[in-house]
Amino acid sequence: DTEVTQTPKHLVMGMTNKKSLKCEQHMGHRAMYWYKQKAKKPPELMFVYSYEKLSINESVPSRFSPECPNSSLLNLHLHALQPEDSALYLCASSHPTGGRAKNIQYFGAGTRLSVL
Amino acid sequence: GDSVTQMEGPVTLSEEAFLTINCTYTATGYPSLFWYVQYPGEGLQLLLKATKADDKGSNKGFEATYRKETTSFHLEKGSVQVSDSAVYFCARRIANAGGTSYGKLTFGQGTILTVHP
Numbered sequence: 001d002t003e004v005t006q007t008p009k010h011l012v013m014g015m016t017n018k019k020s021l022k023c024e025q026h027m028g029h030r031a032m033y034w035y036k037q038k039a040k041k042p043p044e045l046m047f048v049y050s051y052e053k054l055s056i057n058e059s060v061p062s063r064f065s066p067e068c069p070n071s072s073l074l075n076l077h078l079h080a081l082q083p084e085d086s087a088l089y090l091c092a093s094s095h096p097t098g099g100r101a102k103n104i105q106y107f108g109a110g111t112r113l114s115v116l
Numbered sequence: 117g118d119s120v121t122q123m124e125g126p127v128t129l130s131e132e133a134f135l136t137i138n139c140t141y142t143a144t145g146y147p148s149l150f151w152y153v154q155y156p157g158e159g160l161q162l163l164l165k166a167t168k169a170d171d172k173g174s175n176k177g178f179e180a181t182y183r184k185e186t187t188s189f190h191l192e193k194g195s196v197q198v199s200d201s202a203v204y205f206c207a208r209r210i211a212n213a214g215g216t217s218y219g220k221l222t223f224g225q226g227t228i229l230t231v232h233p
Contacts, residue, residue, distance in 0.1 A: 043160065
């Protein structure tokens, strides 16, 4: 099983709303990632959690707030977003150790976010 | 810095045609290399991988060989189908540094493939 589950699949929010994206995996992966993908572009890394601790923040605006409450779950809290934040948000996870052969990132189907 | 360069698309083929999508990478360290595929409206799926020089990754009729001498990882398929229409991303994983337990992926720009019946 290499499934990463993201909810919701679609989200429409106003600029004053607060919403959250959820990502879940049960593969025992201890590294989890958030990416942002604009249309016809490659994914851009936002955050990396390793063993439930934030390891990388790629200078993401504070209106995006990640949270990793346990080893299976990753959230992305959204507040006061701008229309230019509309994009596909992808979650991924990977095995923490075992060398390069095991450190493969598996992606969820994404949440398509529209900010009005 | 680390980078991945893919051939520009879009690529349009007829069913059963031969496919090549070129990918080259910068030769910093000893990266692992991947091809991901993104079907319309979906997330990324791992298509194939290679972790060292001369490795050949293969899956669903697609193949790619890790060529260290040319720093390339070209994707090929002998006979494409309409269902192969998607965006294909080449990626390299930056080797773990400082004992970190994760790997950062660097993606190419993606190549849109459309296959007509």
